[in-house]
Amino acid sequence: MKKINKIGILVLVFFSLSLAQPKGAIAHLQEHHQQSGQLSLHSRQTLRDRAGYAWQVVLFPGESPSDPRWNLRLVGFPGAVEVAHPQPLTIRAAEGMDWSAADVFRDRPPAISVGQYDFTEVMQHLESVDFLIVQVPLSEDRTLSLKIPPFLIAEWQQLARSKSSPERSHSPHPSK
Template structure:
């Protein structure tokens, strides 16, 4: 129980630092909000939520979330929700993640046929998040005709995402 309280306090303090901008000295203005909820017994949902603009100025809600179930491996997904006027996404298409140093990863599309709405995408980050470098990233969502939607993820948001890889083992008491 003490470990859980300590972990919650640590995440809370780090979130406050990120919220105040003390964790990022690059001048980026994006602020992410980390939350922890228990939607049902024996399930904990951690999430980092922010709004980011794509390269054409359209706003996207970017939500990275980790679901932890008693006795099971955690599940980490990134959900992108386009606000009105955003491009419609095609499924299934992987999300391409590129680091500033040129490393590239493809996150599989969770929606194999159809999403809940045409401007929603959700991608499997289970294997990718633990190996992502702590540096600004670019997300590229493929569109028809070799076009893509590009969203820059600032350093402070990436740092918050990395916090979700901490505490993979949760004790239920």
Template sequence: MLYFWQKLTSTLVIIFICLLGLCFFPHETFALTRQIEEAPQQFLTQSRHTLRDNQGNSWQVVFFQRTKNGEVKTVDLRLVAFPDVVTFKHPQPLKITFNQGKILFAEDKFAEQSPAPNVGEYDFMPIISQLSPTDYIELSLPDDLSLTIPAAIIVEWRSLSDL
């Protein structure tokens, strides 16, 4: 009988630790990273996350780069909200605020035409090299919305751009 109670206690402790871990680690940022060969010697590498903005709206955050013959051609960030949640005002750069207060702007890739009003895409080629593994950034979105990109995702983006 003593063995049963010891086993039950240790099982409950393990369950408690697992549940506690769920509280401290964001579970809405599961990433899907993949590489697609678009043509011979031309690859598209993507990192996809679902994040919530300061109002609780869900966003698809897609960081991707294209390489051709081993040379990086583009590094872009695409932001997709649910329809009718936000309308991007093209052409308008994306304001990026670093946790240390530094501010940069990413060029709007949909200045001419956007596939949908709830989609924005920005040139991250000049930005990615300025991100460090300890940074988190805040993206200023239309309608006073903001989206925080945690340091763990920044590390992932940097590792993709170093491929």
């Protein structure tokens, strides 16, 4: 009987540990129908800051097939953060590269916890970075750092490739 209990406990411990292990991230690109009726793909993930607040991180291409721009929208926890407008976003790569992304919303954000930035220049260098640190300008001259992990960089790379692919990029009808 003791041997059966020990085996049961070992199975339970093994099962619990297997659930606790991080799984490989799968790119999860989402389709979005724009006002023009065209289909666009975007990346949407939730990341947590050091205080434990969730941030929605959304990367999406410009509004038309000929628009080369990329936008990064950061949505913070309402009431917990106030994004400083029109301050630029600062981006740092582990490989020593730094960028600045202009505030797209400037003085008219949809909410005080929302920022959107022109991410076009950074997208041109994604193939050569492992992870990014995004420094979000907050009110009262504060900044908040969000780490963009490797799985999300890979998802963004996939998104960039899909935009340049003529069969997927901005087709008027999604393929089913």
